[in-house]
Amino acid sequence: MxxxxxxxxxxxxxxxxxxxxxxxxxxxxxxxxxxxxxxxxxxxxxxxxxxxxxxxxxxxxxxxxxxxxxxxxxxxxxxxxxxxxxxxxxxxxxxxxxxxxxxxxxxxxxDVQPAPPAPYAASHMPTSMALVQHLASLLDIGDGAAVDVVEQSADALSHTLGAACYQALREQVLQFEYEAALALLPADALLP
CATH class of the missing domain: 1.20.120 (Four Helix Bundle (Hemerythrin (Met), subunit A))
Incomplete structure (x- = not known):
């Protein structure tokens, strides 16, 4: 490219x-x-x-x-x-x-025929609140990997955040509205 x-x-x-x-x-x-x-x-x-x-x-x-x-x-x-x-x-x-x-x-x-996306490596995938904190850190620095985490961790994030919060978060991330997405996360996700 x-x-x-x-x-x-x-x-x-x-x-x-x-x-x-x-x-x-x-x-x-x-x-x-x-x-x-x-x-x-x-x-x-x-x-x-x-x-x-x-x-x-x-x-x-x-x-x-x-x-x-x-x-x-x-x-x-x-x-x-x-x-x-x-x-x-x-x-x-x-x-x-x-x-x-x-x-x-x-x-x-x-690349007219792109290959299917590779899943986010399971060995790097934090669980529950650690996943949310990982996502928060990506959003905070504007890292495009946040899109991958949101897409590949839909079930875990939806379970941890609740379906409505996850859907709102996903929409913001896919529109590159990282600050708005970060504001949707619970306060304890923003702690170091």
């Missing part, structure tokens, strides 16, 4: 953050493409409506998701937009995001 312009999409960085799991990386690229393709338009609409809080949150979330997949240029522009508090950088962000979406499509086309 290589791209001509690593500033647009550095797949090496993205894969490194997911411990080299190509299938998971492709899944996350697909989710990113689906979730964030309209982010600049959403931020523009929020600014036009005078809702800078929502516009800032959109930029913040895009920054984190772009950083996780190795999209440095989009992450930098989203950070600058978040810091600026106005829509002056939206045009540049839109252009960078379009270039990123082209790169994502190229990467996804490289």
């Amino acid at each position: 290589t791209t001509p312009d690593t500033d647009i999409l550095d797949t090496g960085t993205g894969l490194q953050q997911l411990m080299g799991d190509r299938v998971l990386y492709q899944q996350i690229l697909r989710r990113f493409r689906q979730r964030y393709q309209d982010a600049p338009a959403e931020a523009r609409a929020a600014h036009a409506a005078g809702d800078t809080v929502v516009a800032t949150r959109i930029a913040h979330t895009l920054k984190g998701a772009a950083g996780m997949i190795g999209a440095r240029q989009v992450a930098r522009l989203a950070h600058a937009l978040e810091s600026a508090g106005n829509d002056s950088l939206l045009g540049a962000l839109e252009a960078a995001l379009q270039a990123l979406l082209v790169q994502i499509e190229a990467v996804l086309q490289q």
